Amino acid sequence: MSTEDITGRVEAILFASGEPMALDRIAQALGVRTYAVEQVLAGLQEKYNKPESGVHLLLLGDSAQFCTNPAFIEPVRAALDLKRNTPLSQAAMEVLAVVAYNQPVTKAFVEQVRGVDCSGVVGSLVQKGLLEERGRLELPGRPLLYGTTENFLRCFQLESIDRLPPPPGGSGEAQEESDSDDGEDDEPEQIMLE
Secondary structure (H helix, E strand, O other): OOHHHHHHHHHHHHHHHOOOEEHHHHHHHHOOOHHHHHHHHHHHHHHHOOOOOOEEEEEEOOEEEEEEOHHHHHHHHHHHOOOOOOOOOHHHHHHHHHHHHHOOEEHHHHHHHHOOOOHHHHHHHHHOOOEEEEEEOOOOOOOEEEEEOHHHHHHOOOOOHHHOOOOOOOOHHHHHHHHHHHHHHHHHHHHOOO
């Protein structure tokens, strides 16, 4: 099968799917190696991921999906009469960051890091599909473990969780200094809880 044949078929599969499609599943359906699909996807990204293109190809770990170019989201919303998603609060972004960099984690761990109750925020992020339950910890009470979802990767346009930027203050000393400097910021966090 030629590269052109594979390219057209991969495009058709991704367009018809509408959801992220695993690369190995595409390869299996086409009877080719996953490496061939990866090469085709690299070419498709060059073709579609241009500022003037209405469609972008998004790679999410071991899967791929067509999505709307973020530059054209407003006309798409207007045409489809979609409601604007409310932006995440500062508290939600902080909880996401704690979970993303330390997953899987318990709610108690997130609360210990942030210093405030996070029940409402964690529940809201689970409902939005940005966090998911990842099992239970083998401790008394068997607390739930949480991690980020594929939807989280899609929303933040990350190929994988490994693509997160390094956390600020990577060394323990720098982190302790920033923790001690942030004492006055605890109040706004409590106000912004969802």
